[in-house]
Amino acid sequence: MTTSFVHGQKGDKMGELKPCPFCGSEHVVCTKPTTWQVWCTDCKCIGPWKTEREDAIEAWNKRVGEQDD
Numbered sequence: 001m002t003t004s005f006v007h008g009q010k011g012d013k014m015g016e017l018k019p020c021p022f023c024g025s026e027h028v029v030c031t032k033p034t035t036w037q038v039w040c041t042d043c044k045c046i047g048p049w050k051t052e053r054e055d056a057i058e059a060w061n062k063r064v065g066e067q068d069d
Helices: 053-061
Strands: 004-006 028-031 037-040
Touching: 028 053, 037 053
Parallel strands: none
Antiparallel strands: 004 028, 028 037
16 A cells, blocks of 8 residues: 655645755655655656655755755
8 A cells, every 4th residue: 555645735744845856846745655755756756765754755855055944
């Protein structure tokens, strides 16, 4: 079973997924085939695998040069 969280959909604790850092597409999803990952459905960029959904989204949303909130 695959669970998904789509860009623009509000999460319980984590807010929104940012667009793809490589192609700028907003067609990004967070899925859990075995562990959580965020990926772009357009350019196929894949974020790091994480055991928790919140960690996968946080890793995807992190951008070089941005300050932590």
